[in-house]
Amino acid sequence: MAENPFKADIEKVQKEYSEKMTTGAIVYIPGSSVVNKTGGWRVFMPKFDKDKCIRCFICYTLCPEPAIYLDEESYPVFDYDYCKGCGICANECPTKAIEMVRETK
Amino acid sequence: MPMRKVMKGNEAAAWAAKLAKPKVVAAFPITPSTLVPEKISEFVADGEMDAEFIKVESEHSAISACVGASAAGVRAFTATASQGLALMHEVLFIAAGMRLPIVMAIGNRSLSAPINIWNDWQDTISERDTGWMQFYAENNQEALDLILIAFKVAEDERVLLPAMVGFDAFILTHTVEPVEIPDQEVVDEFLGEYVPKHAYFDPAKPITQGALGFPAHYMEARFTVWEAMENARQVIAEAFDEFEKKFGRRYHMIEEYKTDDAEIILLTMGSLAGTLKEFIDKKREEGLKIGAAKMTVYRPFPIEEFRALAKKAKVLAILEKDISFGIGGAVFADAGRALVNEKEKPILLDFIIGLGGRDVTFENLEDVVEISKKALDGEKVEEVNWIGLRKEIL
Ligand code: SF4
Ligand code: SF4
Numbered sequence: 001m002a003e004n005p006f007k008a009d010i011e012k013v014q015k016e017y018s019e020k021m022t023t024g025a026i027v028y029i030p031g032s033s034v035v036n037k038t039g040g041w042r043v044f045m046p047k048f049d050k051d052k053c054i055r056c057f058i059c060y061t062l063c064p065e066p067a068i069y070l071d072e073e074s075y076p077v078f079d080y081d082y083c084k085g086c087g088i089c090a091n092e093c094p095t096k097a098i099e100m101v102r103e104t105k
Numbered sequence: 106m107p108m109r110k111v112m113k114g115n116e117a118a119a120w121a122a123k124l125a126k127p128k129v130v131a132a133f134p135i136t137p138s139t140l141v142p143e144k145i146s147e148f149v150a151d152g153e154m155d156a157e158f159i160k161v162e163s164e165h166s167a168i169s170a171c172v173g174a175s176a177a178g179v180r181a182f183t184a185t186a187s188q189g190l191a192l193m194h195e196v197l198f199i200a201a202g203m204r205l206p207i208v209m210a211i212g213n214r215s216l217s218a219p220i221n222i223w224n225d226w227q228d229t230i231s232e233r234d235t236g237w238m239q240f241y242a243e244n245n246q247e248a249l250d251l252i253l254i255a256f257k258v259a260e261d262e263r264v265l266l267p268a269m270v271g272f273d274a275f276i277l278t279h280t281v282e283p284v285e286i287p288d289q290e291v292v293d294e295f296l297g298e299y300v301p302k303h304a305y306f307d308p309a310k311p312i313t314q315g316a317l318g319f320p321a322h323y324m325e326a327r328f329t330v331w332e333a334m335e336n337a338r339q340v341i342a343e344a345f346d347e348f349e350k351k352f353g354r355r356y357h358m359i360e361e362y363k364t365d366d367a368e369i370i371l372l373t374m375g376s377l378a379g380t381l382k383e384f385i386d387k388k389r390e391e392g393l394k395i396g397a398a399k400m401t402v403y404r405p406f407p408i409e410e411f412r413a414l415a416k417k418a419k420v421l422a423i424l425e426k427d428i429s430f431g432i433g434g435a436v437f438a439d440a441g442r443a444l445v446n447e448k449e450k451p452i453l454l455d456f457i458i459g460l461g462g463r464d465v466t467f468e469n470l471e472d473v474v475e476i477s478k479k480a481l482d483g484e485k486v487e488e489v490n491w492i493g494l495r496k497e498i499l
Binding site: 021022025026027028033036 | 205303312318322328
């Protein structure tokens with residue numbers, strides 16, 4: 001599977017971002033929010049069916065996180081570290097290629 | 106040369122703000138502190154003060170504007186009282202959590218219902234857990250001085266916490282007294298310029314303030330507020346020393362009056378301390394071993410100073426103009442916390458007095474002494490004593 005295109009950026013920020021609590025909990029490094037994985041509170045996760053996908057990019061455009069990126073062939077890839085399980089992608093997909101399924105450990 | 110002027114407590118607070126040179130003052134009028142922003146707006150209009158005076162539509166906005174100003178890196182000031190302070194409640198936590206050294210003058214006033222505009226401390230006492238430092242003034246001079254000291258301590262890098270300075274509604278806010286206005290140059294030396302390293306607005310160096318704190322970070326962030334408040338003890342002591350050197354007036358976390366051989370000590374805050382001193386003189390003439398003490402700083406709670414005071418007394422009576430329903434006096438509860446594990450401790454007595462502007466008379470204080478004497482003789486007394494309560498109308 002293709003890699004998150006921002007992986008290098010994320011790793012760079014992760015390296016620079018000091019875990020030390022600052023005065024007033026102020027964040028001094030722009031983009032450091034990517035260090036905090038925000039997918040932890042998800043209840044439902046998107047399950048993707050490649051066969052149904054017509055590569056229309058609607059899910060990619062509408063994901064509020066944005067936790068969807070496109071692979072070399074322009075198929076959506078879901079980054080579960082940041083997908084919050086809102087279900088917008090599944091709701092908007094015209095071919096029902098995405099299904100929200102209850103997440104199990 | 107310092108100038109002496111006769112002025113109300115509110116004007117003294119406005120003068121303190123003028124001398125501290127805040128860049129932003131945002132305020133909404135509320136009795137009894139209305140005159141503070143009124144006077145400041147006059148200073149600004151007359152070109153005597155170079156501050157942005159923001160007229161807002163509520164106290165919630167006033168404190169929010171101060172948070173914005175302080176987050177942008179400038180000195181900010183506001184004034185309020187009672188319901189106005191209560192309306193600021195949620196933002197008070199934000200100011201402290203973001204470590205913004207805003208200073209606020211409070212004309213200590215009771216809370217509704219019933220509506221009452223007169224003096225007690227329920228407003229500030231109710232905000233004791235917000236992370237704001239709290240100072241209480243005995244007279245108009247102290248109102249002015251403590252605001253300057255509050256800025257000094259709040260902006261210290263070891264502290265960086267907001268501070269409120271309370272002065273009793275009407276008893277101080279609207280009563281004229283001679284007040285010494287320090288020289289601007291000396292105040293400038295004392296306070297210096299506020300140049301924050303942590304919170305600023307600089308497009309070239311973008312930062313995020315007031316961000317989301319996940320469970321993984323929240324406790325640590327709150328701990329740093331706790332630590333800052335602990336550091337404040339030392340910084341306040343230093344500020345009191347420096348203030349004395351520069352202005353000649355001495356402040357103490359707890360100021361004692363004729364306590365050295367006292368068996369009974371009456372502890373209070375604010376303007377009531379003035380009344381107490383006179384009362385103590387009278388009782389001393391009658392031969393009673395009695396003393397008084399005034400708590401100038403309530404947050405951080407002066408634990409060590411309080412323990413030292415408690416060591417001197419056999420009975421320590423705490424007189425306060427507030428009530429924490431379901432327990433008693435709030436200051437009393439704190440005092441108990443300070444003494445609970447001490448080996449030797451006095452009998453601690455809880456007195457609720459002067460709520461909603463009821464005058465505290467010498468007769469009331471005689472009642473306090475009577476109860477204290479009973480306790481001294483080993484008699485059992487009420488756990489919470491409401492003094493001056495009109496039982497006949499209940
Ligand atoms: S469920 Fe929501 S957050 Fe997750 S990929 Fe779909 S649109 Fe994005
Ligand atoms: S919205 Fe559906 S069809 Fe369109 S790209 Fe996304 S998954 Fe494929």
